[in-house]
Amino acid sequence: AQSVAQPEDQVNVAEGNPLTVKCTYSVSGNPYLFWYVQYPNRGLQFLLKYITGDNLVKGSYGFEAEFNKSQTSFHLKKPSALVSDSALYFCAVRDQAGTALIFGKGTTLSVSS
């Protein structure tokens, strides 16, 4: 069965510094990977996805993610963090059967000014 791990409950960075939110996955076959962001009392907003092709995927709000097949990782990155990036971030995987998105436990990103 597929699974997603987000090893950090919280990531703290200063505004202007680069940020990384980690995600590793386990899935049979080719993975389909996603990042979502959730602000308080809101639904999830889609950020970016990896389906196939380039290992570096660019998404919304300046975020990008790097797919690493050998390390089964899909870390979310941003070169320069903003205070407004503070939110809860979820990594998700869908297996080849396309049944559903399986989510990690989420990582709270806190960007200080």
Add this chain to the structure above:
Amino acid sequence: EADIYQTPRYLVIGTGKKITLECSQTMGHDKMYWYQQDPGMELHLIHYSYGVNSTEKGDLSSESTVSRIRTEHFPLTLESARPSHTSQYLCASSEYRRVPNTEAFFGQGTRLTVV
């Protein structure tokens, strides 16, 4: 902004009441989902549907039921609400037949409190 709507946004209801959480999408998506999420915690899939007249149970056991009579509508019903049902319920939809592995779009959620 994705066109998927959930009503109500907030609901406080007494134990034993029957409730239906509404979810509608205007994107013509085949697949729809219900997730349950405690505040700031992970999402758990409770129901999903591949299309009209299709409903499946997710990974998390739930006392709720769903129906899919129309493509755009995927309501979730609790026959008898209990305090343990207090949570946030998120509805989502995605393409399936044309593009099976694309992203899902989420509604704003319904925060349910059973007293």
